[in-house]
Amino acid sequence: xxxSSLIIPFILLLFGTACLFSKKDLNQSFIExxxxxxxxxxxLLPSLxxxxxxxxxxxxSGASNLxxxxxxxxxxxxxxxGELVPLLIVRPLSGSSSTALLTDLFxxxxxxxxxxxxxxxxxxxxxxxxxxxxxxxxxxxxxxSKHLLPCAVTxxxxxxxLSCLLPKLMx
Amino acid sequence: xxxxxxxxLIILSVIFSFFTGKTxxxxxxxxxxxxxxxxxxxxxxxxxxxxxxxxxxxxxxxILKGFSKLLSPILALAFPKAYKDGVAKEELSxxxxxxxxxxxxxxxxxxxxxxxxxxxxxxxxDNDIITFTLLGCAPFCILPTTIISLRAASGSISxxxxxxxIWVCSLxxxxxSIALSRAVSYAVSKK
Numbered sequence: 001x002x003x004s005s006l007i008i009p010f011i012l013l014l015f016g017t018a019c020l021f022s023k024k025d026l027n028q029s030f031i032e033x034x035x036x037x038x039x040x041x042x043x044l045l046p047s048l049x050x051x052x053x054x055x056x057x058x059x060x061s062g063a064s065n066l067x068x069x070x071x072x073x074x075x076x077x078x079x080x081x082g083e084l085v086p087l088l089i090v091r092p093l094s095g096s097s098s099t100a101l102l103t104d105l106f107x108x109x110x111x112x113x114x115x116x117x118x119x120x121x122x123x124x125x126x127x128x129x130x131x132x133x134x135x136x137x138x139x140x141x142x143x144x145s146k147h148l149l150p151c152a153v154t155x156x157x158x159x160x161x162l163s164c165l166l167p168k169l170m171x
Numbered sequence: 172x173x174x175x176x177x178x179x180l181i182i183l184s185v186i187f188s189f190f191t192g193k194t195x196x197x198x199x200x201x202x203x204x205x206x207x208x209x210x211x212x213x214x215x216x217x218x219x220x221x222x223x224x225x226x227x228x229x230x231x232x233x234i235l236k237g238f239s240k241l242l243s244p245i246l247a248l249a250f251p252k253a254y255k256d257g258v259a260k261e262e263l264s265x266x267x268x269x270x271x272x273x274x275x276x277x278x279x280x281x282x283x284x285x286x287x288x289x290x291x292x293x294x295x296x297d298n299d300i301i302t303f304t305l306l307g308c309a310p311f312c313i314l315p316t317t318i319i320s321l322r323a324a325s326g327s328i329s330x331x332x333x334x335x336x337i338w339v340c341s342l343x344x345x346x347x348s349i350a351l352s353r354a355v356s357y358a359v360s361k362k
Binding site (some may be wrong): 033037155 | 173174176177178180181183184185186187188190191193196197199200201203204205207208209211212215216219220221222223224225226227228229230231232234272273277279280282283284286287289290294297300301303304305307308309310312315317318321322325326327328329330332333335336337339340341343344347348351352355356359
């Protein structure tokens with residue numbers, strides 16, 4: 001049992017207690033909030049479905065393997081083991097695929113190997129940037145955000161380099 | 172933006188499928204992909220409904236004020252315009268807190284909630300939304316339970332040994348994200 005797994009039950013407990021014992025009518029607040037939530041989500045669903053379908057197609061086409069082979073040498077030069085390249089292609093695309101890949105890497109190279117540790121740090125400090133970017137932007141309705149994706153990719157690249165550098169520096 | 176990303180992904184998928192010979196798999200994915208996407212979307216809808224409601228209740232009973240006081244300095248640094256105008260302070264601090272505490276799935280509705288409060292017709296807080304999105308791409312999390320559990324399950328001698336590395340890495344990335352976003356929006360506004 002650790003802190004993270006207790007937080008959600010704690011929040012739910014707070015919520016339940018508040019609803020039951022508060023003098024204010026929280027039913028109305030909940031409904032207002034939930035309605036807002038639904039409206040926000042419905043407007044972003046079409047974009048979300050498009051993006052997730054595209055990601056599905058990308059994975060099915062085997063593109064990530066080919067791209068991995070092509071760019072591995074580049075990454076090896078900056079200290080990123082070639083075995084990690086499939087992970088860093090998939091990480092920004094899909095959380096479940098990257099978890100599967102991470103497990104795979106652990107099985108092949110062991111979680112305490114250099115590769116295993118770098119992969120862990122990479123997974124822990126980054127997220128599915130395409131999904132996050134698309135969702136947040138669609139929710140915000142921003143049209144002119146040309147610099148967001150290059151920025152996100154820059155942050156991701158920095159994260160990849162750091163993931164392989166920090167274990168060497170910090171031990 | 173989504174159309175551009177999706178369009179690029181689709182083009183790449185088709186071209187590569189010719190090379191890998193997986194054109195059939197690609198066509199299947201074109202149809203099964205959107206079916207899967209609907210499942211994800213429906214789950215998101217449910218989560219948004221529940222957690223947006225919970226957040227509104229939390230706001231009403233005043234719990235969120237504590238969070239926003241605690242995270243004030245970070246809010247001021249990362250989201251200068253929204254902080255100055257006092258907009259969405261509670262929503263933003265809840266979103267940051269959700270990421271730090273590592274409640275993963277529930278963090279998305281809270282984040283979308285914050286964004287809905289920041290969006291406006293004249294795009295006043297767009298730069299802050301962009302910073303927020305960048306922060307969402309490299310979230311600072313105290314306890315990434317998924318990774319630690321995976322490591323433990325794969326037989327790691329010390330699953331939590333990567334924690335310091337993850338902390339340092341995501342901290343550097345978060346600071347970098349804020350700095351990068353503010354630098355770029357400054358540069359863009361100067362044109």
